Amino acid sequence: xxxxxxxxxxxxxxxxxxxxxxxxxxxxxxxxxxxxxxxxxxxxxxxxxxxxxxxxxxxxxxxxxxxxxxxxxxxxxxxxxxxxxxxxxxxxxxxxxxxxxxxxxxxxxxxxxxxxxxxxxxxxxxxxxxxxxxxxxxxxxxxxxxxxxxxxxxxxxxxxxxxxxxxxxxxxxxxxxxxxxxxxxxxxxxxxxxxxxxxxxxxxxxxxxxxxxxxxxxxxxxxxxxxxxxxxxxxxxxxxxxxxxxxxxxxxxxxxxxxxxxxxxxxxxxxxxxxxxxxxxxxxxxxxxxxxxxxxxxxxxxxxxxxxxxxxxxxxxxxxxxxxxxxxxxxxxxxxxxxxxxxxxxxxxxxxxxxxxxxxxxxxxxxxxxxxxxxxxxxxxxxxxxxxxxxxxxxxxxxxxxxxxxxxxxxxxxxxxxxxxxxxxxxxxxxxxxxxxxxxxxxxxxxxxxxxxxxxxxxxxxxxxxxxxxxxxxxxxxxxxxxxxxxxxxxxxxxxxxxxxxxxxxxxxxxxxxxxxxxxxxxxxxxxxxxxxxxxxxxxxxxxxxxxxxxxxxxxxxxxxxxxxxxxxxxxxxxxxxxxxxxxxxxxxxxxxxxxxxxxxxxxxxxxxxxxxxxxxxxxxxxxxxxxxxxxxxxxxxxxxxxxxxxxxxxxxxxxxxxxxxxxxxxxxxxxxxxxxxxxxxxxxxxxxxxxxxxxxxxxxxxxxxxxxxxxxxxxxxxxxxxxxxxxxxxxxxxx
Numbered sequence: 239x240x241x242x243x244x245x246x247x248x249x250x251x252x253x254x255x256x257x258x259x260x261x262x263x264x265x266x267x268x269x270x271x272x273x274x275x276x277x278x279x280x281x282x283x284x285x286x287x288x289x290x291x292x293x294x295x296x297x298x299x300x301x302x303x304x305x306x307x308x309x310x311x312x313x314x315x316x317x318x319x320x321x322x323x324x325x326x327x328x329x330x331x332x333x334x335x336x337x338x339x340x341x342x343x344x345x346x347x348x349x350x351x352x353x354x355x356x357x358x359x360x361x362x363x364x365x366x367x368x369x370x371x372x373x374x375x376x377x378x379x380x381x382x383x384x385x386x387x388x389x390x391x392x393x394x395x396x397x398x399x400x401x402x403x404x405x406x407x408x409x410x411x412x413x414x415x416x417x418x419x420x421x422x423x424x425x426x427x428x429x430x431x432x433x434x435x436x437x438x439x440x441x442x443x444x445x446x447x448x449x450x451x452x453x454x455x456x457x458x459x460x461x462x463x464x465x466x467x468x469x470x471x472x473x474x475x476x477x478x479x480x481x482x483x484x485x486x487x488x489x490x491x492x493x494x495x496x497x498x499x500x501x502x503x504x505x506x507x508x509x510x511x512x513x514x515x516x517x518x519x520x521x522x523x524x525x526x527x528x529x530x531x532x533x534x535x536x537x538x539x540x541x542x543x544x545x546x547x548x549x550x551x552x553x554x555x556x557x558x559x560x561x562x563x564x565x566x567x568x569x570x571x572x573x574x575x576x577x578x579x580x581x582x583x584x585x586x587x588x589x590x591x592x593x594x595x596x597x598x599x600x601x602x603x604x605x606x607x608x609x610x611x612x613x614x615x616x617x618x619x620x621x622x623x624x625x626x627x628x629x630x631x632x633x634x635x636x637x638x639x640x641x642x643x644x645x646x647x648x649x650x651x652x653x654x655x656x657x658x659x660x661x662x663x664x665x666x667x668x669x670x671x672x673x674x675x676x677x678x679x680x681x682x683x684x685x686x687x688x689x690x691x692x693x694x695x696x697x698x699x700x701x702x703x704x705x706x707x708x709x710x711x712x713x714x715x716x717x718x719x720x721x722x723x724x725x726x727x728x729x730x731x732x733x734x735x736x737x738x739x740x741x742x743x744x745x746x747x748x749x750x751x752x753x754x755x756x757x758x759x760x761x762x763x764x765x766x767x768x769x770x771x772x773x774x775x776x777x778x779x780x781x782x783x784x785x786x787x788x789x790x791x792x793x794x795x796x797x798x799x800x801x802x803x804x805x806x807x808x809x810x811x812x813x814x815x816x817x818x819x820x821x822x823x824x825x826x827x828x829x830x831x832x833x834x835x836x837x838x839x840x841x842x843x844x845x846x847x848x849x850x851x852x853x854x855x856x857x858x859x860x861x862x863x864x865x866x867x868x869x870x871x872x873x874x875x876x877x878x879x880x881x882x883x884x885x886x887x888x889x890x891x892x893x894x895x896x897x898x899x900x901x902x903x904x905x906x907x908x909x910x911x912x913x914x915x916x917x918x919x920x921x922x923x924x925x926x927x928x929x930x931x932x933x934x935x936x937x938x939x940x941x942x943x944x945x946x947x948x949x950x951x952x953x954x955x956x957x958x959x960x961x962x963x964x965x966x967x968x969x970x971x972x973x974x
Contacts (some may be wrong), residue, residue: 242372263347314449323438330505333419334433342416347409354445357403365434391735450565453558463499471504472522477531483577483800485814487584491510493802493812501803507791518563524570532606554603569827609809624745631743635735643716655752656706665741671724762917765802773807779828781839789900793907817841825885831893878906878924
């Protein structure tokens with residue numbers, strides 16, 4: 239399809255782009271048709287989002303300003319970043335002669351941060367040693383360069399030591415910080431007992447100068463996503479009265495960033511009327527809306543005026559500018575004169591547009607075209623080690639060493655064909671080929687091995703079949719054990735950490751997982767299935783109240799990021815509809831996620847009687863359904879609710895994210911998106927963020943209530959064959 243459209247689009251694209259110095263984008267994605275009407279004004283404004291706490295200039299050295307808005311940025315972009323080992327994800331750890339000898343932690347710094355002189359590492363540690371002779375020590379290295387040794391002299395002591403790191407930190411590639419107990423202590427028949435506890439309060443102190451950001455859509459999703467020591471946080475700013483098109487554009491951008499960042503991104507959605515000075519000054523902003531709809535658009539000088547005569551009503555516009563409030567932050571503008579144009583712009587942002595491609599500060603989207611259809615339900619995923627966050631891994635010395643690679647498998651797919659791990663490696667020519675080996679384990683079971691010899695010195699390749707019975711839903715672990723030797727006559731003490739012995743596992747190694755979607759019965763535990771069955775999310779719709787508040791908007795964005803990460807398509811577009819514009823029949827056509835309380839979501843009220851756990855009429859209270867005693871609902875209960883059920887005769891499902899309060903709705907959203915959380919079958923009731931009641935109602939027929947529930951005994955209804963009676967009796971532990 240792309241080849242067919244190229245001839246007649248080429249001249250128009252190049253001519254207009256040449257004349258304006260802009261990028262004109264035609265992308266392969268089906269346009270989204272969205273109503274043009276604007277939602278009515280809210281009776282009350284949504285509460286303002288949480289804003290960064292004010293911090294005095296004297297406290298700047300204690301913040302983490304280069305990425306998150308946790309503290310105001312220094313006015314001149316100059317400051318000191320204090321990055322503890324806890325900030326890097328490490329707990330306190332122990333190195334010991336009879337245990338772990340070394341540990342390495344990787345981290346990234348923002349690419350627009352220039353590291354200044356004066357960088358140090360303050361190490362807090364405690365040690366216990368009974369060494370005789372030379373004093374033991376912990377060697378500290380940064381990016382393969384030794385920066386100093388922690389002396390472990392004496393017997394027991396707690397102390398600290400400062401190490402100079404000037405000139406060693408990188409902002410373009412990964413940094414590696416390594417702590418290693420002196421390996422010579424392992425030699426001899428009676429090695430001394432030495433252990434050192436390194437506290438995660440140990441801190442990197444990095445003087446920096448931020449560099450002003452230069453707009454370039456060719457680098458997107460940077461700077462809204464960048465691999466760093468913490469996720470980048472940005473604000474998505476919508477008009478005060480967002481249309482379904484505004485919401486769809488925001489959700490599409492969120493899903494795209496979730497896909498790009500594999501979920502490692504933080505997006506907060508708010509309205510233009512709720513944006514504070516702190517938000518403007520400390521965060522990247524994504525402004526969405528038609529001309530005149532979003533008041534922040536009027537405060538930004540754009541390279542291409544939105545009323546420019548070249549912009550036809552159906553043209554979407556993407557623009558990127560340095561923030562007028564802070565040169566170290568970026569503003570991304572998604573706009574167009576119509577709802578269709580606005581949605582096109584958001585969809586184009588997620589595409590891999592190669593010809594002519596985006597560049598510079600402006601892209602005009604003339605059209606988006608249908609995606610190339612996928613045949614069948616079979617997919618193949620190749621996860622490179624780089625995709626999983628690992629660069630080339632280098633190990634030295636004769637002691638056995640293990641590298642770990644974790645990867646996830648969904649719960650609603652069946653592997654087909656041959657799953658494989660393909661390792662790309664090379665090693666030192668001095669390695670003895672009859673004594674050195676590379677062994678591979680899958681979930682602690684050996685699956686493959688090879689000798690490190692002259693046949694694989696430079697271009698080693700090991701292909702290993704991964705048995706289906708050893709793979710499991712959720713997290714899997716591939717371990718690579720490397721053992722190298724020089725000769726049978728070698729002295730173990732001399733070659734234990736000998737740099738002449740080395741092996742590199744390359745980051746282009748990959749795990750191949752062919753799988754096929756399975757028609758399993760959805761449960762809350764399997765989420766995001768079935769909503770990620772279409773990798774472009776074209777069969778999914780989110781339904782929000784007509785006037786979404788801050789909690790509902792944030793639930794929409796969190797869902798979008800999660801769904802984009804799970805789906806992983808190249809043409810992602812996520813539709814958002816207004817509950818007051820839809821009839822229940824519309825649920826037949828989409829996998830639908832309903833967000834909001836019944837008092838706010840018109841569609842949820844309309845289908846209340848079909849819910850596994852209904853609400854009482856004209857309220858947000860839960861109707862007692864699954865107990866043998868019917869109690870009057872307590873209006874003071876603060877409860878979150880998740881429920882999922884098939885709708886009508888279609889194969890589509892409806893997921894309801896709700897609660898008796900907005901706080902309960904927030905709990906339900908967070909629990910749904912928490913990895914590996916136990917959420918029950920198709921109904922989960924949440925208090926204080928935890929499931930207190932989970933049930934699969936497809937196993938239970940509700941107990942009927944009598945004509946007069948105030949007197950007499952309520953008998954349970956008939957139970958399905960094979961139903962667990964003990965489980966039914968356990969329901970007497972009421973949750974409302």
